[in-house]
Amino acid sequence: MLILDNIISDRGSRYAVAGQPCASEDEAKQLVKELCRRKKFAKATHNTWALLTADAPVKNDDGESGAGMVILRMLEREGVYDHLVVVTRWFGGKHLGGDRFRHVQEAVRIYLEETRLGGKTE
Template sequence: MKSVKNITQSTLAIKKSQFITTLIPCNDPSQINQLIQKYRADDATHNCVAYIVGGSIKADDDGEPSGTAGLPMLNVLERQELSNIIVIVTRYFGGIKLGAGGLTRAYSNAVVQALDEAEIVEKTLVKKYQIALDYHFTKKAEYLMRIMDVKLIATTYDEKAHYTLYIRDPAFLEQLKELTSNQFYCQEIGEDYI
């Protein structure tokens, strides 16, 4: 699956109108509305939106003539085979009308330009785990994480060391089992695209 690595913004000026494109990576459909509210500009003439997140697909013209903004933006995402992405094009009207064809080109070009500036990455679905182990295993466990390319998300300490991590290769858990003589706690707590 291809998506953008980071939130990316780009500005395109056409006949005195400003088209500010914001590309937002999003893996969780429940966050779509919150992210749109966060990155839309309340003082803008229009905040047109298109997204493909999981099975959720939407295009919104936000007051522009029907089919001239959201759908052309969505078409760009689909042609580039992107997913888990939200795109918002914020328009500040400059006083010159562009017509239906001009609007369609403007919104499409704004998204294309932003994608050219963004870092596109291949993301894979990876399982997320919570692991707890005794302190005397931490140095060896952390070394194993580094050599097996395990992505550490968070570490907390109380009576044990607790790690939250993404594990691509299940062989890591077998190695950890051997390293600790099976004296560790492990629970799968979800999965995410990384």
């Protein structure tokens, strides 16, 4: 699994993004479980994720209500199928309000750019 750590920091909260090819919801759950075996990720406040497959879209907010949908929409917009993307947040003590969704979106954008999975070219 490719992990891009400490990519965003805001008011004490820190973000990472990770992902890899994945074909099913069961496989996605197993991959997230493996990610959380790493002590740092196990201690995270949220490990939100999404996966777009031919069968159905799958997402998990992990307590960060709405974050899974943000990831899923970005995968749909870029046409990225069968690839799990996980956005991790370590809460820094100050609420971020709507900025937290902007950070999730930016984390996914960074991941898609780094892996060249995004369907759009500049």
